[in-house]
Structure formats: C-alpha cells, structure tokens
Amino acid sequence: MLDITFASSINALILGLSIASIFLVAALGLTIIYGTAGVINMAHGEFIMLGAYASFTMQNYLGVPFFLCIPLSFLVVAVIGLIIERSLIQYLYNRPLDTLLATWGVSLVLMQGVRLIFGSDPKYIQMPSFMSTNIAIGDVSISLFRVFVFAVAIALIGAVWWLFYRTDFGIKVRAVTQNKEMAASFGINSSRVYTMTFALGAGLAGIAGSLFGVLNIVLPTMGMGYVVEAFLMVVTGGGSLLGTIIASGVTGEAQSIFAFIFNDTFARFLVFILIVIFLRFRPQGLISAGGVRR
C-alpha cells in the first residue's frame, strides 16, 4: 500500500527534520555534561521530566504564558542541576562508573519526589491555541508546533555554539575538557567550570521538558523514553556538539524515511540495528571530543 508521491516524500523529509530536532533538543544537555565533564548522567531524563513539571506548575498555578515557561524551566532545572552537582556529583569526577550509579539513584529520587508532590496521574501543558494548527503548502504540511521545536533547536545550537566558542567561559570549558590539570595550572577554576556546565546541561534538559510536555504527556516516568534516545545520539555522535547534531539529523531522517517506506515499528528496529553496526566499526562515535579520554 506504499503510495509514494512527491508531496508525501517531501512530508517525510520535513518530518525527519522535526524528529531530528526533537532528538537534538533531548540530547543537547547530555552532550554538554558528558562531553565536558565525562559524567554519564542517568538522571538526564528526569531533568527533562522536571522541566515539564516546572512548566506545568508555572502555567497552572501561576498563570505564566507558555512561551515564558520555556526560559523559566531552563532556570528552574539549572538551579536543581546546580544543587545536585554541588552536593553529589562534584565528589565523583574521578570515578566515572560511580557517577553512573549515583545519577541513576538521583533519577529514582527525582521520579519518586515528583510522584509524591504531584501524584502519578498525568498532567498536560497547554499551548497557545494559535499553535495548534499546521502550515500547509499544497499537499505539503507540517504542524506549527513542530516548526517551533525545530526553531528552538536551531536557536539552542546557536546559543551553545556562541557560548563555547565566543566567550571566555567557553574557552575555559574547552580548556578543562582537553586537560583538566593543565587548565587548572593556568588558573582556571575547573570545579567551577564543571558546576556551570552541569547546570547548563540540566537547564537545556529543562527546555526540552517544557517542549515535550506539549507533544506528549507529563508523567513522572516520561523521561525514561527520552534518555535512551538522548544517549544514543550522544554515543553515536561521539560526545561532541557537532557529532550530536549530525547523529540526530541522520537518525531522525532515517527514522522518518524508514517509517514512510515500511512502518513505524520496523523503522525503529532498523535505526537501532544501524546504530549498533555503526558503533561496531566506530566505537568512539562520529566526532570524538578528543583531549584526555577518561
């Protein structure tokens, strides 16, 4: 029943971009935390979930408009990330395997904590009604909200790139990433840099959460699905920003095109298989961050 027309092919390609932007938004914070500090942050999905709950709370109890919820979620989750880094992660930088366990523990605590406060019934984030439509040019069509997510993804890439390559902070981050001891000997406070990057990564997950809360459903367990996708992108990309962007783009397009030709379930299967094969031949990922491997 495959019905390939020009319009439907274009639709599949556009949707691929949209799926890619969703992957990217989910993976961006993780890339920064993993790429800079080498922390395998299992609580990333829960940071996304916290972002969604932060938006939900602000929208429902304080009446904050949706578009303002997005940057505010960034702040809220960044502060939570900061607290977690200061109280726990900073003691574990030399023990990467322990960070894995510790952050997993954090993820359970966050999930249960949210369940205690908000209950386990689903919430949702309302978006402005003018967003709930699509843009159609002939038979080519895309939902306006997906365009918005795509735009946010581009904006976030731009912001992160500017921060890392055009500011003093970015120079410090890159120096610490390449060689922590050497950077410290030049007077860079590496633990402060780690703290700030961890908070930044958490904040980006918060933005992801406020967007996904519109596409999906807000539940304490909602992060678990996204964290798998995010890790896939980061590992395939090799832990660098550019690597994650390329990995998200290729995977998103691949999933959309396979889903268009075959079906959704088979597309996911195929994408996973291809990633496994790719990592078999290039275990360091697309573009490795370089510097000291931990």
Place this chain on the structure above:
Amino acid sequence: MAISRRKFLRNSALAAGAVAAPHVWIPASREAWGASIKKGEPIKVGLLFSLTGGLAVPEEDSTLVMQYAIEEINDNGGIDGSPIEPIIIDAKSDFKVYTEKARELILRDKVLAIFGCYTSASRKAILPIVMQQESLLFYPTCYEGAECTQNTVCTGPLANQHSKDLIPYMVNEFGPRVFFVGSNYVWPKESNKNAKIWLEQAGGELLGEEYVPLGSSEFGPVLNKIRSANPDFIFSTVVGASDIAFHRQFRQSGFSAEKMPIASLTTGEIEVKAMGAENGAGHFLSAPYFMALDNPTNNKFVDSFLSSKYGKNGVTHYNMEETYTSAYVFKYAVEKALKENEPDAVTSKVVRDACAGIEVKADVSPEGLVWIDENNFNTWLVPKIGQCQADGSFKIVKEAPEHVEPDPYSIYPDIGTCTAEGLKTPDGTIRQDVI
C-alpha cells in the same frame, strides 16, 4: 555395600520415573495448599495494576476503585461476615513484573482471586501461572476474546460488544473510508482483525493499518500516512500514554474531529482529562459505561466515588466501572459458593464456577444490569457509543436496544464455542485452558 544388579536397575528405573513424571511426588490435591476461606479471617484478593509508567493512566484508577468497592463491601458487612483484604501491587507497566507478582500473590499470599491487568499482553503474561495453580483472575476491561480458560472472569466488553457497533455507526455517519491505528501488541491486532470483518459487512474500505510501539510518543510518520490516505474516519486502538500523545499531535497537525473523527475503543474520560478536553472533543468511544450515564445508581456512584479519598483523579470511566462491577461479581459468587460449600472448600476454582450467571443488578451496577455468561464467563452488557464534548464528558449517541451476548470466538466460528468445561471444537472434543 554390595548392590545387586537387579536392585541397581530397579532404583535407576524409579529415579528416572520420578524425574520423567514429577507430578508423582507433588501432592495430588492442589486444594491442600491453595487458597480457601477460613471462617473469621479476611478474604485476601490481589490488585495487580500499574500505578506507574505508561499504563498508569487507566490502571491507577482500577486500583483506586477496587479499594473503594472493597471498603464499600466491608462497610456493609463484608462477604458473609468476612471482610475483604486487598493486597495492592504496582506492576510498573512492565510485563515481567506482572508475572512475578502474580506468582507471588498466588503462592505466597494465597489470594482467593486476582483483580488485574488492562492490556491483553499483561493478561497473557500472567494466565499461565493463574491456570497452573487453578487460581482466579478477574479481568475487568475490554479485550479481543479468542480465549477459553477455566480461570478467568471478564466484566468488560468483547469485540462483538463494542467495535461491532462502532464501525457500522461510523461508516453510516462519516463515510466508508477508514484508517486503523493501534499500539503494537496483541489486543490492537486482534481488535483490528475483528474490525475488518465488521467493516466489510458495513461496506467500508480499509485504507491503511499502522502500529506504534506501546508507550511511543512520536506519531509524525503515522499522521503523515493518514494525511496521504485522507480517510473519512480513524479507528484507533492506541492505549495508555501513547493515546494521549496521538490525540494531541493529531490536533497539532491541523486535523480536526469534525472532518476526520477518531473512533476509539479506549479513549475514555480519564484519557480525555489527561490530554486536555480540547484534544478529545468530537471523537467517539464505544463502551458499556460513560460517566454521563443518567441513572440513579450512576449518579450516586459518581458523587460518592469522587468525594471519597479514592476519587482524586476527578472522573469515572468505563474501565473503572467494569472493575467496580467485578468486585460485586466476586462478592456475590463467594456468597453463592459459601451457601453450597463449607468455607474450607471454597477455593478459587469453586468461586469461578459460582460466577456463572451471577447478576449485578441495576441498583449496584452503574451501567445498569449485567450478568456473567454461564458458558464463557464474559459479561452480558449493553454497548453504547459516546461522543466527547468540549468539556471532556461524553454524550451518548447510540445505545444497543438490549443486552448483547458475549461471544469470544465471534470471528472464529471454526475454532469452536467456549463452554464452562472448556473450548468445544466442532468435532466435539473439549480443550481446556486455550489462550
């Protein structure tokens, strides 16, 4: 010590025999170590639903309403003086947990019955242990049928009690061209097999059939295919959190319920509440119960449930009501069994047999009178079709004129008919425990 050749051979043969036929040295009577009722002690039942994860949207309410029903029964004297004691389990939307916990409930806690499961996948996961131990499962929601076990009682509708009504209704109202979307597991696939037959009878045309993984939240590819196919309506068997994502993305992608309504078997009041009423409005659901049903029993049920400590989710819905009714089926069946047996002899199997023909009358059952079929232990009920309104409530647009018989093999007449003793095949043999 000298072992004669003859003695050695005999011992080896015995050992081999014991290994080959293990049932020889397991106590012959299962009742001896199974559950039964002890006078003055509470009657234990297991509540095996997911309180967390993607299936919690409908299943959390099942646990809550069971607690409510048990409290109500206990406040009114319990079952013949014995209170019911629920053992509450969170199955975490994980099929492995369902199996493990079902085993634990039956073997360790010795519950008389398990009330549990929402997806057919979880039911099929726990049925082997339930059947092996001659325990009893109350399965309180809709399912696809094509099962005939001696250990299940179902209080929800079968395929011939909901989609058989819904498909012709939609074809008449909106047109013959339809697109099927479902979660990727056994129930949606079997439901769609049924639906295809009803569709053919109604003169409809199937444009496409798509499945997404359980718990998935990405409906972009599916919606693109729907856009290309441009059907008159969509028939959906997407469940749980995915269902909410589906409806939200449907509207975000510029589709509208007026032009292309979704006819669902599962999108009830609780799902609409979770997705936001604006995303549910205009779509259709077939179920035996809606919160908006206007009868004294339902009005009282809605009021007292929602004001109780279990009503925190703010709505009642078909899945929950079927669970509520199942608690009363259990109560009546145990009472009936106690009249005919000594308490010690009332095992799960005896309760199951006693369920045959049990009626839950209109003054207890919010959906009105229902009763358990004496042959296949599913429920006689009145199918209804509701359309979701802007406030998230449903307006009943069609109601079957009378009770509809549950028929688990309605599209498989060649396989046989389900009787109390087992599946009776056309050549007259009886097969037990068919799943």
